Amino acid sequence: MQSSGLQAVIEISKLATRFGEHVVHSELDLEVRRAEIFALIGGSGSGKSTLLREMILLQRPDSGSIRVLGVDLQELGDEEALALRRRWGVMFQHGGLFGSLTVNENVGLPLREHTGLADLLIDEIAAWKLAMAGLKPEVGAQYPSELSGGMMKRASLARALALDPELLLLDEPTAGLDPDSAGGVDALVRKLRDLFGLTIVMITHDLDLLWQVADRVAVLGEGKVQGVGSMSELSRMEHPAIRRFFDGPRGRAAQERGERSSKPR
Amino acid sequence: MKPMSVEPAAIDQPTRQDLALSGSWTARGIGAIEHQLESVRVASKTEAIADGARIEALDTAGAWVLQKLLLRLRGEGIVVTLRGLRPEFAKLLEVVAQHVADKTGKPAPVASQPWAALERIGRSAEAAFGQTVALLSFVGESAVAFAGSVAHPARLRWRPVLYNIRSAGFDALPIVGLLSFLLGIVVAYQSAHQLRQYGANIFVADLVGLSMLREFAPLITAIIVAGRSGSAYAAQIGTMSVTEEIDAMRALGIAPLDLLVLPKILALLIALPLLTLFADVLGVFGGMLMARAQLGIDFDEFLERFVKAVSTTAYLIGICKAPVFAAIIAIVGCFQGFRTKGGADSVGRQTTLSVVQSILLVIVADGLFSIAFSALDL
Numbered sequence: 001m002q003s004s005g006l007q008a009v010i011e012i013s014k015l016a017t018r019f020g021e022h023v024v025h026s027e028l029d030l031e032v033r034r035a036e037i038f039a040l041i042g043g044s045g046s047g048k049s050t051l052l053r054e055m056i057l058l059q060r061p062d063s064g065s066i067r068v069l070g071v072d073l074q075e076l077g078d079e080e081a082l083a084l085r086r087r088w089g090v091m092f093q094h095g096g097l098f099g100s101l102t103v104n105e106n107v108g109l110p111l112r113e114h115t116g117l118a119d120l121l122i123d124e125i126a127a128w129k130l131a132m133a134g135l136k137p138e139v140g141a142q143y144p145s146e147l148s149g150g151m152m153k154r155a156s157l158a159r160a161l162a163l164d165p166e167l168l169l170l171d172e173p174t175a176g177l178d179p180d181s182a183g184g185v186d187a188l189v190r191k192l193r194d195l196f197g198l199t200i201v202m203i204t205h206d207l208d209l210l211w212q213v214a215d216r217v218a219v220l221g222e223g224k225v226q227g228v229g230s231m232s233e234l235s236r237m238e239h240p241a242i243r244r245f246f247d248g249p250r251g252r253a254a255q256e257r258g259e260r261s262s263k264p265r
Numbered sequence: 266m267k268p269m270s271v272e273p274a275a276i277d278q279p280t281r282q283d284l285a286l287s288g289s290w291t292a293r294g295i296g297a298i299e300h301q302l303e304s305v306r307v308a309s310k311t312e313a314i315a316d317g318a319r320i321e322a323l324d325t326a327g328a329w330v331l332q333k334l335l336l337r338l339r340g341e342g343i344v345v346t347l348r349g350l351r352p353e354f355a356k357l358l359e360v361v362a363q364h365v366a367d368k369t370g371k372p373a374p375v376a377s378q379p380w381a382a383l384e385r386i387g388r389s390a391e392a393a394f395g396q397t398v399a400l401l402s403f404v405g406e407s408a409v410a411f412a413g414s415v416a417h418p419a420r421l422r423w424r425p426v427l428y429n430i431r432s433a434g435f436d437a438l439p440i441v442g443l444l445s446f447l448l449g450i451v452v453a454y455q456s457a458h459q460l461r462q463y464g465a466n467i468f469v470a471d472l473v474g475l476s477m478l479r480e481f482a483p484l485i486t487a488i489i490v491a492g493r494s495g496s497a498y499a500a501q502i503g504t505m506s507v508t509e510e511i512d513a514m515r516a517l518g519i520a521p522l523d524l525l526v527l528p529k530i531l532a533l534l535i536a537l538p539l540l541t542l543f544a545d546v547l548g549v550f551g552g553m554l555m556a557r558a559q560l561g562i563d564f565d566e567f568l569e570r571f572v573k574a575v576s577t578t579a580y581l582i583g584i585c586k587a588p589v590f591a592a593i594i595a596i597v598g599c600f601q602g603f604r605t606k607g608g609a610d611s612v613g614r615q616t617t618l619s620v621v622q623s624i625l626l627v628i629v630a631d632g633l634f635s636i637a638f639s640a641l642d643l
Contacts (some may be wrong), residue, residue, distance in 0.1 A: 099607060099609050099611075111292060114292075114293070115293050117296055117299065121299065121326075121329075129325075144608065145606075161325075164291070164326070195356065
């Protein structure tokens with residue numbers, strides 16, 4: 001399904017974003033390769049979410065270029081934008097599920113909108129995607145307002161996977177989850193990559209997720225990428241913006257856990 | 266994978282025992298053959314070979330369909346061998362196989378059945394009764410809170426009261442003024458023709474004065490405010506309860522009634538009579554303009570007759586309705602806001618309900634006023 005090689009799925013160069021006087025990104029460069037699990041970290045207000053929104057055409061940068069799946073986002077017609085939007089799946093931080101639809105309808109919506117499949121088949125596929133995201137079949141008939149936070153995230157993930165995207169973007173996939181569910185997300189993210197060759201970009205502060213799952217991590221700060229590499233590479237860097245993630249008791253504990261368990265490949 | 270140019274999935278049967286699969290077996294590619302798959306027949310209790318070498322792309326939807334086909338054929342006692350599939354596709358098919366096997370025999374849970382007619386009537390009657398009881402208890406709670414704030418005036422929050430007077434009262438002046446002005450014009454215009462036939466031109470002052478001051482001005486003002494402010498109250502409180510702000514308030518020991526409801530009721534109690542007075546003035550002015558244009562009655566003449574025809578009682582009757590309408594609008598709006606449960610959908614529904622119910626109740630109350638006043642010979 002995927003062409004092999006270390007092709008770049010996302011290429012960002014000389015990106016600049018400003019909100020009025022406030023500079024969010026300046027001269028930011030970043031590259032995400034095919035079939036890798038890439039994590040973005042950085043303090044509050046470092047522009048992680050803005051960067052994610054710019055990658056998925058929800059926001060326009062002031063200057064610079066972003067290429068996603070080989071398409072330049074700056075010069076994109078409506079047709080091409082729609083075609084591109086079908087090739088990625090996004091899981092929003094608070095789910096973004098439609099309150100007027102059941103969970104099953106939410107998951108089936110992209111299929112209903114963009115393919116000509118029969119309703120019965122769509123329902124079956126939606127039920128399977130829910131199961132894949134670790135939800136019980138009964139959940140499908142419920143409305144999003146009846147779900148717990150963790151279930152909402154899983155349902156949102158199932159919807160992001162509905163069209164078999166090539167690129168999956170996750171905004172805080174484990175925030176607000178109990179440790180057991182968060183562990184489930186770890187395993188799920190890895191399984192998806194191994195199974196479908198998905199490229200996964202996530203914003204997270206979950207140190208365990210970073211150590212156990214992420215192939216490469218970019219640290220954002222002061223409008224730039226301060227460092228990119230695997231967690232063990234980053235842990236040897238001296239930049240103060242990077243050190244903040246490793247020093248302190250939680251960072252050290254996660255590092256020990258991460259280095260003990262060799263990353264399964 | 267090039268999703269731009271998908272070769273649709275295809276299935277051929279070169280001989281009875283051979284299936285040749287090709288094209289993109291993806292969510293976008295399998296639409297064409299979905300129905301064809303059901304009609305694929307192979308003689309039962311035989312062996313068949315499915316050739317997947319020419320499948321160019323396979324995603325979960327395609328794998329699902331393919332696996333269902335294989336499962337059906339195997340269910341008919343046919344030994345199907347799938348060969349030539351690319352390794353990554355084979356891996357995907359295996360994952361699907363586990364799931365299809367888990368699922369067979371377990372129908373997907375269905376959402377609750379639609380209700381029968383009789384059940385629907387019963388349920389909506391029960392819901393209407395429940396809502397009436399809840400509204401009454403909300404009126405009671407608001408009254409208790411109101412009494413509490415009268416006993417301890419220092420506890421009352423004046424800032425939100427003033428803010429609400431501005432937003433529901435002062436900001437509504439242009440629209441209330443315009444509509445009652447137009448209403449005055451319409452009343453005078455409609456009656457001009459009739460009155461001229463009897464040579465009773467001057468009675469236009471009676472008609473416009475009494476109808477505007479007693480009925481139209483209070484009613485049109487109440488309807489505008491219900492649409493403008495009642496709906497805003499319901500939407501604001503509804504959104505707050507969806508985002509758990511109401512719960513947060515309760516947890517912090519702040520009574521939502523004191524902070525959200527009382528200031529709104531008080532503000533409308535003050536603003537609506539003033540708006541009604543404004544509507545009286547503009548409505549009569551509209552009638553006056555029309556009387557001059559259509560019936561040749563000067564402003565002086567009109568006002569002279571107006572003072573004789575319209576008693577202070579008529580004016581006071583109109584004004585004293587306004588606080589009652591104000592209480593109805595504010596209480597219904599807030600009440601529907603608090604009944605919001607779930608998400609954005611529910612906010613919209615409760616907001617609609619608040620406008621419909623408050624206008625309905627305002628008109629019912631107006632009818633009751635008419636009966637009461639005629640019994641009192643006013």
